[in-house]
Amino acid sequence: MSVVQRTPNSGHYTSVKRVGSAPPDPVSDPPVWKKVLYERQPFSDNYVDKSFLEELRKNIYVRRYSYWAVVFESAVVIQQLCSVCSFSVIWWYMDQDLLSPQKLCGVGLAFALLGYLLFDVVDQGAGRTECGRTRWDDLKSSLVFIAFTYGFSPVLKTLTESISTDTIYAMSVLMLIGHLVFFDYGANAAVVSSTMSINMAIFASVCLASRLPRSLHAFTMVTFAIQIFALWPSLQRKLRAYTPRTYICVTFLFALFSVAGLLSISGVGALLFFLLLMSVAFLCPYCLIRLQLFKDNIHGPWDEAEIKEDLSRFLD
Numbered sequence: 001m002s003v004v005q006r007t008p009n010s011g012h013y014t015s016v017k018r019v020g021s022a023p024p025d026p027v028s029d030p031p032v033w034k035k036v037l038y039e040r041q042p043f044s045d046n047y048v049d050k051s052f053l054e055e056l057r058k059n060i061y062v063r064r065y066s067y068w069a070v071v072f073e074s075a076v077v078i079q080q081l082c083s084v085c086s087f088s089v090i091w092w093y094m095d096q097d098l099l100s101p102q103k104l105c106g107v108g109l110a111f112a113l114l115g116y117l118l119f120d121v122v123d124q125g126a127g128r129t130e131c132g133r134t135r136w137d138d139l140k141s142s143l144v145f146i147a148f149t150y151g152f153s154p155v156l157k158t159l160t161e162s163i164s165t166d167t168i169y170a171m172s173v174l175m176l177i178g179h180l181v182f183f184d185y186g187a188n189a190a191v192v193s194s195t196m197s198i199n200m201a202i203f204a205s206v207c208l209a210s211r212l213p214r215s216l217h218a219f220t221m222v223t224f225a226i227q228i229f230a231l232w233p234s235l236q237r238k239l240r241a242y243t244p245r246t247y248i249c250v251t252f253l254f255a256l257f258s259v260a261g262l263l264s265i266s267g268v269g270a271l272l273f274f275l276l277l278m279s280v281a282f283l284c285p286y287c288l289i290r291l292q293l294f295k296d297n298i299h300g301p302w303d304e305a306e307i308k309e310d311l312s313r314f315l316d
Helices: 050-055 067-073 075-095 101-123 126-131 135-151 153-157 165-182 194-209 215-242 244-263 267-294
Strands: 002-006 013-017
Touching: 067 075, 067 267, 075 101, 075 165, 075 194, 075 215, 075 244, 075 267, 101 126, 101 215, 135 153, 135 215, 153 194, 153 215, 165 194, 194 215, 215 244, 244 267
Parallel strands: none
Antiparallel strands: 002 013
C-alpha cells in the first residue's frame, strides 16, 4: 500500500511504500499447500506437493523370521497331518478286520488316561484351577459321552445305509481336508474356526464308522476320533507351551508312527506322505524366509488413521 507524503522544507510530495502491507506476488511468493481439510486452499482436491512422499516408509511391520523357529512352528501342521493319517490307517485296519475294536478301545483308554495325567503334571494343575473343573467333573463328562455314544452306535452304524460308499468316501475326504484348513494352528486369520474344524472331523469319522462291520466298531471309531481330533491337540498345545523339547520329541515319534502305519498299507503312499512332512517341516520354512526378501509394503500419509490411544475410559 502506498501513500503520498510531503517532504519537510520543500514543496515536493513523494510516494512512500509500506512493505508490511504489500500484497503477495503470485510469481515470487506462491501459496503454501497444507495437508488439512478444514482450510480453504487455492488447490484442487487431489493436489499434493513434493513433501507428500517424504513420509513414505517401506516394510516397517515386516517380521524377521528365524529358520529353526519356523521349523518349530511347523510342528503344529505336522501333528494334524499325522492325526489324519493315523485315523485313516486305524479305520482301514478295522475295515479289513485286522484290528479288533476291543484292542483299539483298550489301547485308546490307556493312552487317554496317560494323557490326562500328563496334562495335569505339565502345568501342575494350573489349567484345571483356571477352568474351575475337578477330576470328578471330568469323570462324569467322560461317562456320559461313552454311554451316549455306545447307546447310539446302532444308529450310527445304519445312519448312511441309503448313501453309496463312494459318496461316503468322497464326503469323508472333503471333511478331513476341511478339518485341516480350518484348524487353529495359532494364526490370527478369518479362516480359523476350531468349532468347524472339530465338527468336520467328527462328521468324517461318523461317515467312515458307518461302513464298518458292526456297531461296536462304529462306537470304537467315533471314540478314537474324539481322542485324536479333540483331546490330542489340547495336550500338544500344553506340551508346546511348557516343555518345547518334549513337544518336539512327541511330534517326531508321532510322525514316525504315522509313516510306519501307512507303510504297512502302501509303500508309495508312505513315501509320498514322508516327502510331504519333510516339505512342511524344512522346505516351506526356507521358502517363507526367502520370500521375505521380496516383500515391499509401503506406508505413508495415504494410510487410514489408527487410534492408538486407550479409549476404554469413554465406554464406562
